[in-house]
Amino acid sequence: MRVLLVAYGSRGDIEPMLGLAGQLRESGAEVRMCAPPDFAGLVEAAGVALTPIGRPVREMVKGAVTGTAPRPPEGLAERAAAVTATTYEAVTAAAAAGCDAVVATGLFPAAAGARSVAEKLGVPYVFVAYFPSYLPSPHHPPSALPGWPFPPEVSDNQALWDLDAGNQNVLFGTGLNAHRATVGLPPVDDFRDYVLTGRPWLAADPALGPWQEHPGLDVVQTGAWFRPGGLPLPAGLEAFLDAGPPPVYVGFGSMPVRDPQDVARAAVGAVRAQGRRVLLSGGWAELALTDDQDDCFRVGEADHHALFPRVAAVVHHGGAGTTATAARAGTPQVVIPQMADQPYWAGRVAALGIGAAHDGPEPTLASLSAALGTALDPRTRARAKTVAGLVHTDGAAVAARLLLDTV
Template identity: 70%
Template sequence: MRVLLMTCGSRGDVEPMIALAVQLRALGAEVRMCAPPDFTALTDEAGIPLTPIGPALRPMVKGAVTGTKPQPPSSLPQRAAEMVTTTYDALAPVAEGHDLIVATGLIPAAAAARTVAEKLGIPYVFVAYFPTYLPSPHHPPLTWPGRTFPPEVTDNRKLWDLNTEHLNELFGPGINAHRASIGLPPVDNARDYVLTDRPLLASDPVLSPWPEPASLDVVQTGTWFRPLDERPLPTDLEAFLQAGTPPVYVGFGSIPLRDPEDVAKVAIEAVRAQGRRVLLGSGWADLALTDDQDDCFTIGEANHHALFPRLAAVVHHGGAGTTTTAARAGTPQVVVPQFADQPYWAGRVADLGIGAAHDGPNPTFESLSPALRVALAAETRARAGAVGATIRTDGAAVAAKLLLDSTQAVPVAV
C-alpha cells in the first residue's frame, strides 16, 4: 500500500506525520510526505521521501509576525487561492499510484489534498491535532483574521454556523475556482469538505479529550509520537545540565516573536528571580542570551524527549507537540500562548494542574513571575508526574493500523 502524507504548517504539524510515516512503514506501507521545504532535514533523518510544497515557510511567517512583510486580513482569500493551486500542483504529480492521502494543516492546503484524492478516486483522511479545530457544541471555533464573532452570540452551535460562513468567504472562492479549472463541481461548505465527517484526532484523551456527544464521528487515536527517540543530547548541553540544578527551559519552537530580545530578557530575569538556571531554546524566534553569566545556556536543535524530563519547568508557546511532550515527561509547564490552538493548550495545562497559563502573548517580569511560582511548586510537579504517567505513546501505531485495515474500518472520504 502506498500512502501520501500532506501537511502545510510548522514543525508541530510535521513531526506527528513523521511519526505516522514510521509506523506505516513498519506495517509494510510505502510512504511519501509533502510539506514545506523547511523540514527537509527532519524527513531526511527519518528516511521519508519529501516533495516540497511552495517556498520556505519560516521567512514568510517571520515577516508576517515582525511586520517586515505585512499581510492585511483582506489579502487572505487571495493568498488562500494561491495556496490551493500551489499545493495541488505539488501533490497531483506524485499522488498517482497512491492508495490513500492523509492531510492536516491549513485549510486551503488540505482542500487541495482532498481535491487531488477526489480527482484520482482514492481515499482521503483529515487529521486534527487538537479538539477545538473540529466543530462541536462543547467548544467555540477559532477566530480568523478579519472575521470576529458578535459579542452577543455565545451559543457554540451558532458560533460554528458563523464559522462556516467565515471560512466559505475566506477560502471558498479560491477552492472552487481551482476546482472549476480542473473540471470538478463547486463545494458549498469549504470547512466540512476538508474535515470530513469522520476525521482522526491525534491528541491524548487525558490531556485533550474529545467531548461527546458531537455530530462528527471523531476517531481519537492518541498523540502521534515517533518511536523512542534515542538521540543523545549535544555534549555542551549535557555538560550544562550536569553542572548544576535542573534549569527552566524557555523556547517558542517554530513561532517567531515580534520582540524576541525583550522576551528573552524578561524570561531570564524572571527565572533567575526564582533561583533557577535558564536554558534558552533559540527556535524560529532566534532567542539569545542577554549576558555571559554561567547560569544561562542557549541551544538550537535538541531531542526534547530526552531533555524535558531533566528540567525544572518548560516555558513555551503552547504548541500541541511541545505541550504533550512536556506533559509526557512529567515536567511542569508555563504556557505563553501566541495564537490559534495555543490558548486551548494553556487552558488545559492550567485545568489539569500541571502548570500555569500565562495571561496573553507578551510576558513581563510581573506577569511571568507568578506563573513560574505555580509551575515550580512541589504540588505542581507531583501532579505533572501523575498526569505524565497516563499519557499514551501508541497513537501513531493505532492510527497506522486503522489506516491500513480494511475500508470498513478506515475513516475515508472520496
C-alpha cells in the same frame, strides 16, 4: 501500500506526521510527505521523501505573530486560493509514483487541495486535527478568521460554528471551486465539511485534550502522535546538564515572538529569581543569551523526549507537540500562548494542574516570575508526574493500524 502525508503549517504540524510515517514504514508501507520547504532537512533526516509545497512559511508565521510583514497586495481569499492550487500541484506530483491514501493536516485551504487530489485518484482521504477546538462542536467556539470577527451579540457556540461555515465558504470555497473547475472536478457545497469529512481524526491525548462527543461529527481520537525519541543530546548540552541542578528550559519552537530581546531578558531574569539555571532554545523566536554567566546555556536542535525529563520546568509557546511531550515527561510547564491552538493548550495545562498559563503572549519579569512560581511548586511537579502516567504513547501506532485497515 503507498501513503501520502500532507502538512502545511509550522513544525508542530510536521513532527506528528513523521511519527505516523515511522509507524507506517514499520508496517511495510511506503511514505512520502508534502510540506513547506522550511522542513526539508527535518523530513529527509527522518528517512521520508519530501515534495515541497510552495514557498517557506517562516516569514508568513513571523508576520502573523509580530505584525511586521508587509501587507500583501491580495486579500485572504486570494492567498487561500493560491495555497489550494499550489498544494494540489505538489500532491499531484508526489502521487505520480502511486498513492493509496492521503492524510492531511494544517491549513484548511491546503487540505482542500489535498482532498481534491485524493478525489481525483479515487483513494481514501483523512483529515487530522491536533487539538479538539479545531473541530466543530457545541462544547467550544471556533476561532474567528483574520479580518472576519464574529458579531459580538452572538455567543452560542453552535451559532458561531454556523457563521464560521459560511465565512469559510465565502473566503475559501470560492477559490477551491474555481480551481476544481480547471481540473475537471465538480463544485463543493460546504467547504469546511469537505475538508473535515464526516469522520476526522483527532491526534490529541484523551487525558490532555479530550473530545466531548456530540451527534454532529464522528471524531476518531487516536491519541497524540509522537516521533520515536532517545536521540543523543549535543555534547555541550550534556555537559551543561551535568554541571548543576536541572535548569528551566525556555523555547518557542517554530514560533516567532514580537520582541526576542525582551522575552529573553524576562525569561532569564525570572528563572534566576527562582534560583534556577536557564536553558535557552533559539528557534524561530531567535532567543539569545543576555550575558556570559555560566548559569545560562543556549541550545539549538535537541530531542525533547530526551531533554524534557532532565529539566525543572518547560516554558514554551503551547504547541500541541511540545505540550504533550512535556506532559509525557512529567515536567511542569509554563505556556506563553502566541496564536492558533496555543491558548487552548495553555488552558488545559492550567486546568490539569500541571503548570501555569501565562496571561498573554508577551512575558515580563514579574508575570513570568509568578507563573514559574506556580510551575516550580512541588505540588505542581507531583501532579505533573501523576498526569504523565495517564498519557498514551501509542497514538501513531493506533492511527497507522486504522489507516491500513481503511485501505
